[in-house]
Amino acid sequence: MKLHAVEVLERERFGDHTLLRYRWTGAPPEPGQFVMVRVADSAQALDPFLSRPFFAHDYDGEVGSLLFEIRGRGTALLSEEDAGLLVSEPLGRGYTLDGGPVALVGGGVWVSPLKLLARHLTRSGTAHDVYLEIPAAAPEAYETWISENYPDATLVRTEADLDAPQTVLASIGDLSRYAGLYASGPAPMLDAVKRLSEGMVPAQLALRERMACANGSCYGCAVPLWRDGARAYARACVDGPIFPAEVLAW
Ligand SMILES: Cc1cc2nc3c(=O)[nH]c(=O)nc-3n(C[C@H](O)[C@H](O)[C@H](O)COP(=O)(O)OP(=O)(O)OC[C@H]3O[C@@H](n4cnc5c(N)ncnc54)[C@H](O)[C@@H]3O)c2cc1C
Numbered sequence: 291m292k293l294h295a296v297e298v299l300e301r302e303r304f305g306d307h308t309l310l311r312y313r314w315t316g317a318p319p320e321p322g323q324f325v326m327v328r329v330a331d332s333a334q335a336l337d338p339f340l341s342r343p344f345f346a347h348d349y350d351g352e353v354g355s356l357l358f359e360i361r362g363r364g365t366a367l368l369s370e371e372d373a374g375l376l377v378s379e380p381l382g383r384g385y386t387l388d389g390g391p392v393a394l395v396g397g398g399v400w401v402s403p404l405k406l407l408a409r410h411l412t413r414s415g416t417a418h419d420v421y422l423e424i425p426a427a428a429p430e431a432y433e434t435w436i437s438e439n440y441p442d443a444t445l446v447r448t449e450a451d452l453d454a455p456q457t458v459l460a461s462i463g464d465l466s467r468y469a470g471l472y473a474s475g476p477a478p479m480l481d482a483v484k485r486l487s488e489g490m491v492p493a494q495l496a497l498r499e500r501m502a503c504a505n506g507s508c509y510g511c512a513v514p515l516w517r518d519g520a521r522a523y524a525r526a527c528v529d530g531p532i533f534p535a536e537v538l539a540w
């Protein structure tokens with residue numbers, strides 16, 4: 291996969307999160323697409339060995355951005371001041387936009403792709419509401435940043451318990467008033483959205499299967515789903531990472 295050296299315009303750190311803005315003049319990302327990213331420094335060429343996948347957080351005026359949590363070596367290097375950046379073209383299949391009104395549901399630190407989605411919905415005049423979870427464990431700096439950057443969103447504070455996804459979904463109220471649900475969150479939240487939306491409203495879920503090649507050749511990102519009534523596997527990197535909830539065989 292070809293990676294492009296890009297100009298980093300801004301690196302903002304808040305808590306253990308980083309927002310990276312970079313100039314991107316290639317194909318614009320669609321909401322829900324992702325890019326593969328690594329640092330450009332040749333000394334780090336094999337450390338870590340694999341590029342890391344991130345959702346396109348936003349794109350406007352030839353400026354792309356990524357929002358990520360610092361988890362391990364790869365994200366720590368990408369957060370370092372002055373680190374150069376190599377970024378792929380936008381990859382995968384994003385959200386399908388089918389008209390509104392729609393609800394966007396984001397969980398914890400996984401809200402990233404909803405920003406670009408909201409931008410597209412606003413541009414197309416599609417009515418939408420945004421519901422974002424703020425987990426009890428989230429640093430204060432993250433909550434401040436989220437409330438400033440998603441000013442129209444309903445923020446739902448949750449405790450670190452098994453009911454957190456239900457708390458967020460309960461804040462939405464009657465799901466049937468929406469023509470669609472778009473979700474990006476931790477696995478328990480996606481699971482809850484899938485179950486609650488079943489038979490009521492079509493939902494699309496952003497999956498984060500671990501990825502290696504990101505071009506469909508290693509099958510490292512296999513996702514179980516139903517195809518023609520039989521259990522089969524799709525590859526999140528080329529068939530997703532956005533999937534309709536009803537096809538997922540969870
Ligand atoms: C399509 C896609 C889009 C993504 N978009 C974002 C995003 O917008 N923002 C963001 O913060 N993260 C995102 N991720 C997750 C991100 O890629 C990982 O957090 C990152 O690769 C970790 O790299 P690392 O070297 O820092 O950590 P590693 O050392 O590789 O791992 C550190 C810890 O993170 C966990 N981890 C690594 N990858 C994942 C994953 N895919 N899902 C869950 N846990 C993981 C590991 O289990 C380990 O506990 C996305 C993943 C995918 C597949």
Ligand code: FES
Pocket residue numbers: 500501502503504505506507508509510511512525526527528
């Ligand atoms: S990451 Fe290799 S097939 Fe998806």
